[in-house]
Amino acid sequence: MTLIADMLVIGAGIVGAACADALAQAGLRVIVIEKSEVGGGATAAGMGHLVVMNDSPAELALTRYSLHLWREFTAQMPLLHEYSNCGTLWIAADDDEYQAAQAKASNLQNAGIRCEMLDEQALYDSEPHLRAGLRGALLVNGDALVYPPKSARLLLESAQRLGAVVLSGEVRSLCKNGVRLGNGDVVSAGHVVVANGLAAKQLLPELPLRAKKGHLAITDRYPGMVRHQLVELAYIKNAHARCGDSISFNVQPRPTGQLLIGSSRQFDIADNKIDHGMMSNMLSRAVEYLPGLQKLNVLRCWTGLRAATPDGLPLIGEHPFLPRVSLAVGHEGLGITTSLATAQILRAQILGKASPLPLDIYSPSRFSLNEAAYA
Amino acid sequence: MPEMLRVIVNGKPVLVQAGTTVIAALGEGAWVTRRSVRGTERGPLCGMGICQECRVCIDGVMHRLACQTACHEGMHIETVKATP
Numbered sequence: 174m175t176l177i178a179d180m181l182v183i184g185a186g187i188v189g190a191a192c193a194d195a196l197a198q199a200g201l202r203v204i205v206i207e208k209s210e211v212g213g214g215a216t217a218a219g220m221g222h223l224v225v226m227n228d229s230p231a232e233l234a235l236t237r238y239s240l241h242l243w244r245e246f247t248a249q250m251p252l253l254h255e256y257s258n259c260g261t262l263w264i265a266a267d268d269d270e271y272q273a274a275q276a277k278a279s280n281l282q283n284a285g286i287r288c289e290m291l292d293e294q295a296l297y298d299s300e301p302h303l304r305a306g307l308r309g310a311l312l313v314n315g316d317a318l319v320y321p322p323k324s325a326r327l328l329l330e331s332a333q334r335l336g337a338v339v340l341s342g343e344v345r346s347l348c349k350n351g352v353r354l355g356n357g358d359v360v361s362a363g364h365v366v367v368a369n370g371l372a373a374k375q376l377l378p379e380l381p382l383r384a385k386k387g388h389l390a391i392t393d394r395y396p397g398m399v400r401h402q403l404v405e406l407a408y409i410k411n412a413h414a415r416c417g418d419s420i421s422f423n424v425q426p427r428p429t430g431q432l433l434i435g436s437s438r439q440f441d442i443a444d445n446k447i448d449h450g451m452m453s454n455m456l457s458r459a460v461e462y463l464p465g466l467q468k469l470n471v472l473r474c475w476t477g478l479r480a481a482t483p484d485g486l487p488l489i490g491e492h493p494f495l496p497r498v499s500l501a502v503g504h505e506g507l508g509i510t511t512s513l514a515t516a517q518i519l520r521a522q523i524l525g526k527a528s529p530l531p532l533d534i535y536s537p538s539r540f541s542l543n544e545a546a547y548a
Numbered sequence: 549m550p551e552m553l554r555v556i557v558n559g560k561p562v563l564v565q566a567g568t569t570v571i572a573a574l575g576e577g578a579w580v581t582r583r584s585v586r587g588t589e590r591g592p593l594c595g596m597g598i599c600q601e602c603r604v605c606i607d608g609v610m611h612r613l614a615c616q617t618a619c620h621e622g623m624h625i626e627t628v629k630a631t632p
């Protein structure tokens with residue numbers, strides 16, 4: 174069997190679905206290939222936190238633009254996304270962290286992002302269940318959340334209404350004019366977009382991607398206990414560490430009243446087993462900040478694998494030396510947030526149109542990949 | 549004479565023997581403990597902490613298992629109100 178399309182997208186996670194939709198909107202014939210369920214990988218494992226991050230100017234530009242796209246996209250049907258404009262509270266435990274929060278605030282404000290400092294009193298007024306003795310917080314008002322597998326499905330349905338076709342199957346290899354599936358079928362396409370997260374390494378072993386495993390737990394419904402996404406400021410240095418295990422306090426109030434509890438990071442562990450020591454440390458950290466959590470019921474815990482790059486930015490754009498192959502992978506813990514911007518950047522490059530953000534910062538060619546591997 | 553405890557069930561004082569579980573303290577009110585997400589009435593089934601249907605609010609904490617929790621003096625227990 175041979176199928177033919179203009180664009181072939183590997184992976185129907187949030188990034189693949191966003192790319193498929195953006196390309197279908199441009200009038201291209203799109204085929205999406207998914208090996209299991211739509212949004213069933215890292216997309217379903219994550220928190221769905223839509224968050225502006227400013228570790229680097231490139232990260233700030235990408236997340237800011239994405240948040241803008243998310244607000245437009247979810248405005249049509251917020252309930253279907255389980256969208257909530259909860260905002261993020263970056264919690265400062267002491268004076269040092271409070272100063273770091275102030276620096277973050279001015280950086281965000283310079284980029285036109287609405288945010289405000291909360292002193293101790295204002296912090297406890299807005300989140301009375303936090304432990305005593307905290308210094309204050311930075312509130313980033315426009316941050317939000319969605320339920321990622323639903324958003325992925327909505328993106329894919331939008332693409333399908335524009336004629337995109339979704340195939341069930343596993344891509345075994347890239348070939349000259351498309352891809353070869355596990356059952357031997359070849360799908361031919363003018364252009365291939367690799368958007369299958371960490372699994373892209375099986376097709377393109379040279380990609381600088383590492384597994385960064387994370388744990389999450391979710392509670393029963395306790396409406397009103399937490400109002401904002403709560404993150405300790407130390408999260409920033411933990412999240413950007415390039416080696417070692419770490420945990421940070423990160424709790425999200427789902428629109429159902431459930432509390433999603435994170436977060437953990439472990440490099441180069443690529444299985445989905447729950448590490449009970451890690452889970453225990455993570456929950457203890459959460460209880461330190463929110464003592465009331467101790468009496469709540471956890472319904473389920475699980476893990477997911479982030480695809481991390483050496484500089485923490487995704488790989489978006491043409492493969493450095495494989496013609497008609499583009500990459501949209503390596504989004505690490507920000508894939509939900511940055512999926513929509515990724516799709517716009519990728520589409521602009523493929524169509525040769527002006528990109529909303531500079532292409533080179535996110536281009537895979539910023540890393541030297543071993544061309545010999547493809548000879 | 550066994551030790552007696554006073555608990556408050558939906559605002560009303562109830563006397564129970566020490567060691568009584570919350571579900572037993574609910575007495576006739578035990579038939580409806582909670583509502584499902586869609587609003588239907590639910591009541592205790594298994595009595596051994598598995599079915600999760602006996603969840604009530606105890607001392608301000610929601611979703612506590614009434615069948616697995618022993619009463620203590622002054623405990624406040626809230627169930628949902630059954631439809632009359």
